[in-house]
Amino acid sequence: MKKPFLDQHFLLHTPTAQHLYHSVAKDLPIIDYHNHLSAQDIYHDIHYRSIADAWLSHDHYVWRAMRSNGIDERYITGDTSDFEKFEKWCETVPYLIGNPFYHWAHMELQRYFGINELICPENCHQIWQQCNEQISGDGFSARQLLERMNVESLCTTDDPLSDLRYHRHLAETDFKVKVLPTFRADDAFNIENNKKFVTWVAKLASLTDTRINNIEDLYRALEQRFKYFHQHGCRLSDLGLKTVPYTDATPDDANRAFKKALAGQPLSSLEVAQFKTQLFQYLGQKNHDLGWVMQIHIGVLQDANRRRFEQLGGATGFSAIDDTCIAQPLSKLLSSLDYQHSMPKTILYCLNPKDNYVLGAMIGAFQDSDCGPGKVQLGAAWWFNDQKDGILNQLQTLGNLGALGRFVGMLTDSRSFLSYPRHEYFRRILCNVIGEWVELGELPDDETLLERLISDICYHNAKRYFDL
Incomplete structure (x- = not known):
């Protein structure tokens, strides 16, 4: 018998899946801990x-x-x-x-x-x-759209130079949705883009009223921004790694590379890696000290089409998936933090699905009891992977290699206020996976166990993990 398109049981192919979605997952609040929405648009409650x-x-x-x-x-x-x-x-x-x-x-x-x-x-x-x-009527402003989708809290993505004024203004209103910033330090990290990097450092110096002549000066200026973000409710950072850098490097090595960049001199690949390795350790340590969650997004081949990038700029739809090897350098980066007992809660996202098992196994090597259950997470299916097969792949990989019951669930990674049905999409797929395992006798038909699993993954794990 043919099923109607997009009916109430869409993607739910068993009675167990239907029960878990409609009775448990459907009405849980949404914690959207990674997106690219504008706090300014939310504060001004824009209408389209x-x-x-x-x-x-x-x-x-x-x-x-x-x-x-x-x-x-x-x-x-x-x-x-x-x-x-x-x-x-x-x-x-x-x-x-x-x-x-x-x-x-x-x-x-x-x-x-x-x-x-x-x-x-x-x-x-x-x-x-x-x-x-x-x-044109009532109910379709930015805030109303978020409230209608039962969004409880969301975390925007913000440059460390942001003044966060709209996050501050929102916190002073009676808006029910908690809107928090995320410390996205890519511009501090991408030293190989010399002109843009030097400009960013100059802005950081001006904002913090400091002189930045060496890497210790850079750290002191960033320290101010960490404190400022923390005071404005930030509890997450993010870092996009096009490739994963690691090389054995001393602070002096990184400082020499930093000074060369400030002087406008080209850097070798070794010098770039030396700087990035040391800066990563500093950023990780700060996340640990503040009790933040460190997100690492890996594997974007950014702006693959040069002509279109020059015509339209970045983030316009011309990026792709990179295929560089990540296992060894990533393990060394994480181990450099763990060895000093300074590894924070960490979420690892991969854009290339070939790396799901790499990260799924990697997170198990760095779990610890110091930050509670699920300290290191295999991130949700991201960007090119947030479709049905990609979500299934991520769930099955985590189930095979880790503790699926500790997963912090889905995110939108979106710039659109109309994107929140993506959480529903994920929840339906999750319930269907668990329902099929039950129907096949691969999981017990234990209502308490199953309902707790679904509600934790869809909501409670994220609330505990991010302390929201």
Whole structure:
């Protein structure tokens, strides 16, 4: 018997899965501990002018999909009208079968707008009109969208130079959703990008009213920013590693490399690795001292298309997956912290699915009781992996190699306020996996055990782990 598309039992193929989702997972609050939403937009409680503005303006996932359908760039990031862009999106969606966006887009129409129509050229005008009628009314501002999806707390991604004024202002309002910053130190780390790096260091010096002439000066300035972020509720950091650096290096080695960079001199690959190794140890130590969670995102081949990068800039949908080896340098980086008893709670994310088992095994080598259960986490399926197969891969890898019951669950990693059905998508897949294991006799049909497992992964583990 054929099942209807996107009905209440979507992705739930067994009675056990249906029970676990509808009775346990469905109504749990959302802790979205990694996203790229704007605290400024939340504070100002922005309203969108149209469904195209809400859906298409900031999401490079959408832009990539439209390019794959041969849509001209002016309908993607250009100056054509909202309706023209939406029309091209509706032309694209029918060709996205198998892409998670086919599911997400229809889920977002249902959950936010109550629209069950398929997205296609024939329905374009109807969907456009129905969505815009609702957007023009009450219930579709940034804060209202978050509250409607039962978001309890979210953590934005913020440069250490950010003044965090909007996080501070939000904390002074009666807005129910907790909005916290995350300390994202990529610009302090990427010394090989000499001009951008030196400019960033100069801004850091100005902001902290210090002179930065050596690496100790850099650490003292960063220390101020760590304290400032902590005072504003930050409890997480993040670091994007295109490749994993490690070399045996002394502080003097790193200092020489840092001074060369400040002088505008080119660095060798060894000098870059020396600086990054020492800075990583400093950042890890600070996370440990403050009781923060350190997130490490590994494996982006950033801005692979040079022409398009020069035309449109970064973060516009032209990155890819890198395939460099990570096991040995990552183990040495983590071991350098662990050896000094200064390794914080850590989440390891890999963009290349070949590395799931590498990280799944790696986290077991660094677990400890000093920070509670699940100290080191295999991060949720991320970016190119946050589709059904990628989520299954991550869950099965963690189940095979670690403690699935301690997993801190899903995140959106999104710039869109309409992206929260992705948590539902994950929860349905999780419940279906566990339900199938029960139906096959691979797990006991123990209601207490199963309900605790689902509620912990979807909500309680994250609340405890991040102390939210």
